[in-house]
Each structure stands twice: as structure tokens, then as C-alpha cells.
Amino acid sequence: MKGKVCNFFSLSNPFAFHLNMAQKVEKINQLLDEIKNDAAVFGLTRVASLDRNSQLSLNRETDSFLDNFKVVGREDVVSKIVSLLISSSKNQVLSLVPIVGMAGLGKTTLAKLVSKVVKESKFFNVIMWVCVSDNFDERRILGGMLQTLDEKTGGIYHIVALLQHLEKRLEGKKFLLVLDDVWNEESMKVNSLKSRLEKISRNNGNAVLVTTRSRQVASVMETYPLCRHELKQLSSDECWSIIKGRVFGNGASLPLDLEPIRLKIAKKCGGVPLAATILKLKERN
Structure with a gap:
């Protein structure tokens, strides 16, 4: 997808920038339409079911490390999930709280932010991260x-040896376990x-x-029931904030020529932060 999206905005040559603006905007719209059409290949569509014969499973490996880019539009969501984790786990040994949403909304990034906050607050003594994907294997987890x-x-x-080691390591401690990208629908395995x-x-x-x-x-x-957080799409303004930060830098002012089209471009992202993030707008020779 990155190879299809190019940066047609160059601040180093104002004359060329103004001269070719109309053509470039049209090209951007065409490329964004291509992203929309190809979104299913990257999992950027709502998953109605997890039938492996009809749905794409991305066998990816994630970790708990945050990148250096600013996360947009999720500050309040992080606080809500942290509160939900704390309140749901107060009077029981173990609580399970899902973050649910279509691919590309930033569920993994959100889980990383939540992990960072609870680590700093020291509410949990131990934080563990396991990327599950479509292989919900108890031994592997x-x-x-x-x-x-x-x-x-x-x-x-x-399994007995694994449990013994874990019991010894976690004795007297409260833990938070992050299970990222879960596809399993079998309640027997979960229980x-x-x-x-x-x-x-x-x-x-x-x-x-x-x-x-x-x-x-x-x-x-x-x-x-409803012990979960359903992650919503970002607004067009929030998507543009991501694009602008990646292209021009968070401190840079927006060229006046872009004001009339910025929301049009941002709307093409469909509220999906991943789509806004990969819009790596780079001058094409």
C-alpha cells in the first residue's frame, strides 16, 4: 500500500507547488480511492465473522513497545479503559476486558498506551504481553x-511446568495480561x-x-456483558492531524492552498488512523 501512496506536497519549491496543485489533488484522490478498494487486503474492513475460509487473518507478531509518533484522539479512551480494568478487577481474581473494533483503528496501539499508564500508576505489579492472532493455543500463551x-x-x-513457574513468579502479585489480536470464538478454550x-x-x-x-x-x-470498549473511528480533523504531522511536522503551519482540500483528503481515510498514517506523501520524480 505504501508504494501506491506518494507525497505530492513540496514546500521547498513554492512555484511548482502552486502550478501543479490541481493535478496533484486529483492524483491524491485517485490513490486514496485505490487504498479504499484495496483495504480488504490489509484487513481494513469490518469483520462480520471469523470464518477462516472467507476472512483474512493477518499472521503478525506485535509487542508492547510504543513508536515515537504522537497518538491522536485516544486520550480519553485510554482513561476509560484503565478505569474499566481497575473497576472490573477489584472484587474478583481475574477479569477479562476486550477492546473491539475494525482493523486499522489502533487497538494494539491503544493497548500499549493502557499498559504504559497502568505501569506508571503501579496498579498492577506485572504486565505481560502475548500476540495471539488466530492460534489460540493455551501452551503458547x-x-x-x-x-x-x-x-x-x-x-x-x-503445561504443568509452565503453570508452576508462573505461579512462583507471580506469587503475591497482581498482573495484567494483554492478549493482542484474538480471533478465537470458542468459549471452551477461553474458560x-x-x-x-x-x-x-x-x-x-x-x-x-x-x-x-x-x-x-x-x-x-x-x-x-458489555465489559468491553468498542473503539470508534477518528474524526476527519483527527485523521488530518495525523497526516499533517507526518508530512509537515506537528509544529509546521499548513499551506493556505491545502485548506480547501484538507478535510476532503482526510475523509478518504474513513476515520481509520492506519490509513492516515501510511499516507506518506512524498514528491514523485
Whole structure:
């Protein structure tokens, strides 16, 4: 997708910029239409179900590290999810809170921001991150948790051994586990994992934060009905803020020529921050 989107805005040559503006704007619109048409290839469509014969599963690996770019339009959402995690986990050993939304809305980034906030607040003693994708394997998840705590513990495959090591590491601690990009709809697998996690640490206040594209997955994962956060699309202004920051820098002023078309361009992103982020507008020779 990055190869299809180019930057036609150049502040270094004002004359050329003004001369070719109309042609460039038209080209941008054409390229953005191509992005919209190709969005399904990148998972940027609403997932009605998770039938693997008809839906695309992106086998990606994520981590808990934030990049250096400013996150736009999610400040209040982070506070809401942190409050939901804390309130839902107060009177029980383990609570599960899903973040649900279509691909490209920034669920993974949001989970990273939430992890950062709760780490700074020290509400949880331990934070663990496991990218699940479409392979909801109990042994792999437990092993990922253990390696988050101690990278030298790789190679332990027996579930009993994994649980013993985790119980020892988490004794007397409250933990937050982030399960990123979950596709599993089978309640039996979820209940099995939940049961094992409850035995690892019997202190009240442990929580699991889940990111998923599917409301059905959220229904299976959440502790009680509507114990979730449904992530909404960004406004056109927020999408433009992302584009402007990437292209001109957050401190730069917007050329007057772009004012009439900025929202038109931003609307093409459909409120999806990923679409705005990859609009790497670069001068074409």
C-alpha cells in the first residue's frame, strides 16, 4: 500500500507547488480511492465473522513497545479503559476486558498506551504481553507469559511446568495480561485458559486486556456483558492531524492552498488512523 501512496506536497519549491496543485489533488484522490478498494487486503474492513475460509487473518507478531509518533484522539479512551480494568478487577481474581473494533483503528496501539499508564500508576505489579492472532493455543500463551517474566525460560512446553513457574513468579502479585489480536470464538478454550490463570495468582485484582476485531470474540472473552470498549473511528480533523504531522511536522503551519482540500483528503481515510498514517506523501520524480 505504501508504494501506491506518494507525497505530492513540496514546500521547498513554492512555484511548482502552486502550478501543479490541481493535478496533484486529483492524483491524491485517485490513490486514496485505490487504498479504499484495496483495504480488504490489509484487513481494513469490518469483520462480520471469523470464518477462516472467507476472512483474512493477518499472521503478525506485535509487542508492547510504543513508536515515537504522537497518538491522536485516544486520550480519553485510554482513561476509560484503565478505569474499566481497575473497576472490573477489584472484587474478583481475574477479569477479562476486550477492546473491539475494525482493523486499522489502533487497538494494539491503544493497548500499549493502557499498559504504559497502568505501569506508571503501579496498579498492577506485572504486565505481560502475548500476540495471539488466530492460534489460540493455551501452551503458547502460557509460555509467552513466562518468557515475558524471564526470557531465559524458553523451551518449557509442559503445561504443568509452565503453570508452576508462573505461579512462583507471580506469587503475591497482581498482573495484567494483554492478549493482542484474538480471533478465537470458542468459549471452551477461553474458560480453560481463564481457569488456569485464576490458579496462577489467587489475589483479587488480576486482569486480561484483549484486542479483537470481532464482537463475537468480545462476547466470548468479556467477564460480563458489555465489559468491553468498542473503539470508534477518528474524526476527519483527527485523521488530518495525523497526516499533517507526518508530512509537515506537528509544529509546521499548513499551506493556505491545502485548506480547501484538507478535510476532503482526510475523509478518504474513513476515520481509520492506519490509513492516515501510511499516507506518506512524498514528491514523485
